[in-house]
Amino acid sequence: MAARRVADEPAYILHRYDWSESSLILETFTRHYGRVALVAKGAKKPTSNFRPVLLALQPLRLAWVVSGGHGDIHPLRGAEWAGGHVMPTGDALLAGLYLNELLLRLLAREDPHAELFDLYAGVVQVLSNLHGDALEPVLRAFELLLLHAVGLLPALDVESTSLQPLQPEQRYILVAEGGLRSAQASERSSFSGAQWLALQQALADAPGQAAYPALLRASAPVAVPLKAQLRALLQYHCGAPLLRTRQLMIDLQSL
Incomplete structure (x- = not known):
């Protein structure tokens, strides 16, 4: 060759x-x-x-x-x-390294994702100016689009096993092994079908980077309960060992 x-x-x-x-x-x-x-x-x-x-x-x-x-x-x-922004610091730096680890674990070698690249570039630039709770919707929206881009995100407008449409007033939860299902009363991280439908609509309205602003708005009200569900799904597909940056965040929070 x-x-x-x-x-x-x-x-x-x-x-x-x-x-x-x-x-x-x-x-x-x-x-x-x-x-x-x-x-x-x-x-x-x-x-x-x-x-x-x-x-x-x-x-x-x-x-x-x-x-x-x-x-x-x-x-x-x-x-x-290429210039453009300063290095993120503090919790924004950890968030950026976390995104890097996700890409490293989930993307196959030499499989182009131009729209995902453009999205990542924009998010990294945003991280250089964000800290604290403002990071959460930014990370959730990126996690959703990454999972969607590599074909690992189930449809968010139907129950995964029955394929029945979500009911806006009912509550649902995303589980790593089974997709989206009806939530039990004790599952506090669940949220309404209407909110899941808003996430699906944001993903469907515009592919790739163009979906990010709408997805950011839709994920902001549910960023906290969505965090644990997406992290479990991501870890499930990344496999063992535990994501290093996630373990570092856990260790720092325990100090």
Whole structure:
């Protein structure tokens, strides 16, 4: 297979880990190629031009050479900061790293999701200006759209087992193994069929990034009860072990 060069590709770094004493393996999320693994040779050297650039939650333009098959690790040839916003801090930084881990665990290698990339880029920019409770609707809307994009979100306008339409006044709950079902009186994280229908309508009205503003509005009133349900569904599909960023958040809250 002839070598092919990719240049000036919009990208974010999801994760990086040591490959040798001087080099790094990068798990990146790119707009046109999806999740791509790259090796940055010499990136850990003090004199490397890569060293100050290869940071998570920062918009980059990357270049690499494709010399192998699908899913291989490709050599990085160039990296530039694209600018646009400062690094998130505090709980917003943890939220951004959490989104990175979700993408790393749920996206297949080299499976393009251009609309999801654009959405992620917008959310990362928002995170640089948000903290505290304001983060919750932002995260819930992204979780919903991510699950929807990879085909793991059940329809939110019918009960999953019976396919019966939701009744606006009744209460329902989303469970990882069984989808959406009627809630028991003791299940406090449930909410009304009308609110589930509003989420489904926001997803259906416009695909991808265009759905985000409507989904943000629809998820804001139910951000707290929706959190546990979506986290359970995400963990179910991510499998073991527990999401590291989620465990870190739990540990910090217990201090």
